[in-house]
Amino acid sequence: MIEIRVTKRQGAFRLDIDATLPFRGICGLIGPSGSGKSSLFSILAGHDRPDEGVIRADGRTLFDSAAGIDVPPAQRGIGLVFQDGLLFPHLSVRRNLLYGARPGAAARLESLSEALGLSGLLGRRPGRLSGGERQRVAIGRALMAEPRLLLLDEPVSALDPALREDVLGLLETLHAQTGTPMIYISHAPEEIRRLANIVVTLNNGAVADISHHPSPYLRGHTAVPSDMLKAG
Amino acid sequence: MTWGLTELEWQALALSLRSSVLAVLVSLPPALVLGWLLARRRFPGHAMLNAALHLPLVLPPVVTGYLLLLLLxxxxxxxxxxxxxxxxxxxxxxxxxxxxxAVVSFPLMLRAIRQSAEAADRRLEKAARSLGAGEARIMATVTLPLLAPGILTGMTLAFARSVGEFGATITLAANIPGKTQTLPLALFSVTQTPGADAAAARLCVLSILLAGAALLASESIGRRLTWEPQT
Structure with missing residues (x-):
C-alpha cells in the first residue's frame, strides 16, 4: 500500500492529501492546473518537505513528521521521470542510463536499451536526441536504478501526438515486463484513461475522488479490489 | 637575442606568463567556492560580499595596488x-x-563562475539525487561539469586580464627588470626610453598576440563546452 497523509501550505495554497493506494499497477493522478499535482510530486520525491503528515510505501516509512523521519530522495527508491526528461546534458545516453544503476548492470542496460529502442543511440549526447528519444532515455534511466516505485510527471505532455503514443505504449510494455508500480501524473484524461487502473483526482489541493478505472491494457490483469482504495 | 627579443624582454614575457598562470591557479579555489555560494545561497551580507569581491573590477588598478601595498x-x-x-x-x-x-583578475573569474552556477538547471541535481547519488557524487558528476564552461571561460579571461595587468602591479611590486617587470611594465619602460621604438613594437606585438590567443581560447572553450539545449 501507499499511504499518503500530508499537509503543506505554500502561500495561499494549501495541500491536504489523504489517500491510501495499492502498491501495484499504474495509479493515474489527474487534476487541473494548480490542483496540487506538482506539489505532491515534489513531496513524494522528497524534494519538498510537508508541514506534517506521513508517507509510507509498501510498509516503509518515507516521511513521518511526528517521528522525525524524512528519508532523503537518494534513499527513497522512487524513480522520477520529469516532463522535460532532465537528462544530464554532458553525459552520453549510455552514461545517463547507467547513472543510477548498480555495478554490473551491463546485461540489464543491453536488454532495457533494446526494449526502449535506444541501442543505436547509446553514444549520443541528449542534445542530439529527439523529444521522444529523450523521454525514452529518461524512463530507461529511472528504471535502470531499479526503483520500487516510478513517479512520472506529465512525461508526454511536451511531445507531439505520434511520439506521445509511442511513449505511452512503451510504458505499458515496461510495466508488464518489470511490474514496477507507477504513479502517472497528467492533466490529460485520455492518457490516464489509457494507462491507469486507479485514478486519483485532485482539486484545490485535496483528493476529490479515487476511482477504479481499469485501463484497456490493465483490465483483467491487475484489477485492484475496491477495499484497497481509500480516500480520506 | 633570440627570436628578435632581448634577454630582458624574454624575462618580462616569462614572468608575465608565469605570474598570470599562478594568479589564475591561486584564484580558482576561492572563486569556485564564492561563485557557488553567491549563486546558490542567500545570507546576511550577501550583497555586501558580492560588491566587495567585484570592487577590483571597477576601482582604478592603481588604487587596488595602493591598498594592497598598505596591507602587504x-x-x-x-x-x-x-x-x-x-x-x-x-x-x-x-x-x-x-x-x-590575482586580485585584479579575480572578479572576472568569480563573475563567470557565478553566472554559470545561476544558469545551471538545479533540477538536474534533483534528478541525480533521485537516482541514489550522494551530495559529493552530485558535485563531481553533475554540478562541476555543468559549471565547466563558466570555470574555463573565467580562467581564460582572468589569464588575459593578468597578462595585461599594469597599475596594481607597478604600485605593489614596482618595475624591477628581471624580478617584477612584466610585459606591460617592460613596454612602459621602453616607451620612456628615446630610440627604443623597435623594442616597443616587439612588446606591443607580443602583448596583442597573448591577449588575442587568450580571448580566442576563451571563445573556443565556451563554444565547445556549452551543452546543447534539450528543447
Missing amino acids: GRNGPIGRPMEALFGIRLAFSTTAVVIAC
Whole structure:
C-alpha cells in the first residue's frame, strides 16, 4: 500500500492529501492546473518537505513528521521521470542510463536499451536526441536504478501526438515486463484513461475522488479490489 | 637575442606568463567556492560580499595596488608579521606580481563562475539525487561539469586580464627588470626610453598576440563546452 497523509501550505495554497493506494499497477493522478499535482510530486520525491503528515510505501516509512523521519530522495527508491526528461546534458545516453544503476548492470542496460529502442543511440549526447528519444532515455534511466516505485510527471505532455503514443505504449510494455508500480501524473484524461487502473483526482489541493478505472491494457490483469482504495 | 627579443624582454614575457598562470591557479579555489555560494545561497551580507569581491573590477588598478601595498607593505597588518615571523617580504617581490594579478583578475573569474552556477538547471541535481547519488557524487558528476564552461571561460579571461595587468602591479611590486617587470611594465619602460621604438613594437606585438590567443581560447572553450539545449 501507499499511504499518503500530508499537509503543506505554500502561500495561499494549501495541500491536504489523504489517500491510501495499492502498491501495484499504474495509479493515474489527474487534476487541473494548480490542483496540487506538482506539489505532491515534489513531496513524494522528497524534494519538498510537508508541514506534517506521513508517507509510507509498501510498509516503509518515507516521511513521518511526528517521528522525525524524512528519508532523503537518494534513499527513497522512487524513480522520477520529469516532463522535460532532465537528462544530464554532458553525459552520453549510455552514461545517463547507467547513472543510477548498480555495478554490473551491463546485461540489464543491453536488454532495457533494446526494449526502449535506444541501442543505436547509446553514444549520443541528449542534445542530439529527439523529444521522444529523450523521454525514452529518461524512463530507461529511472528504471535502470531499479526503483520500487516510478513517479512520472506529465512525461508526454511536451511531445507531439505520434511520439506521445509511442511513449505511452512503451510504458505499458515496461510495466508488464518489470511490474514496477507507477504513479502517472497528467492533466490529460485520455492518457490516464489509457494507462491507469486507479485514478486519483485532485482539486484545490485535496483528493476529490479515487476511482477504479481499469485501463484497456490493465483490465483483467491487475484489477485492484475496491477495499484497497481509500480516500480520506 | 633570440627570436628578435632581448634577454630582458624574454624575462618580462616569462614572468608575465608565469605570474598570470599562478594568479589564475591561486584564484580558482576561492572563486569556485564564492561563485557557488553567491549563486546558490542567500545570507546576511550577501550583497555586501558580492560588491566587495567585484570592487577590483571597477576601482582604478592603481588604487587596488595602493591598498594592497598598505596591507602587504613592511608596516602593513599582513606584511609586517609575514616579515617578522617568516622573513617573507611581500611588497616589491615576484610574489607581489602574482598577488596584484590575482586580485585584479579575480572578479572576472568569480563573475563567470557565478553566472554559470545561476544558469545551471538545479533540477538536474534533483534528478541525480533521485537516482541514489550522494551530495559529493552530485558535485563531481553533475554540478562541476555543468559549471565547466563558466570555470574555463573565467580562467581564460582572468589569464588575459593578468597578462595585461599594469597599475596594481607597478604600485605593489614596482618595475624591477628581471624580478617584477612584466610585459606591460617592460613596454612602459621602453616607451620612456628615446630610440627604443623597435623594442616597443616587439612588446606591443607580443602583448596583442597573448591577449588575442587568450580571448580566442576563451571563445573556443565556451563554444565547445556549452551543452546543447534539450528543447
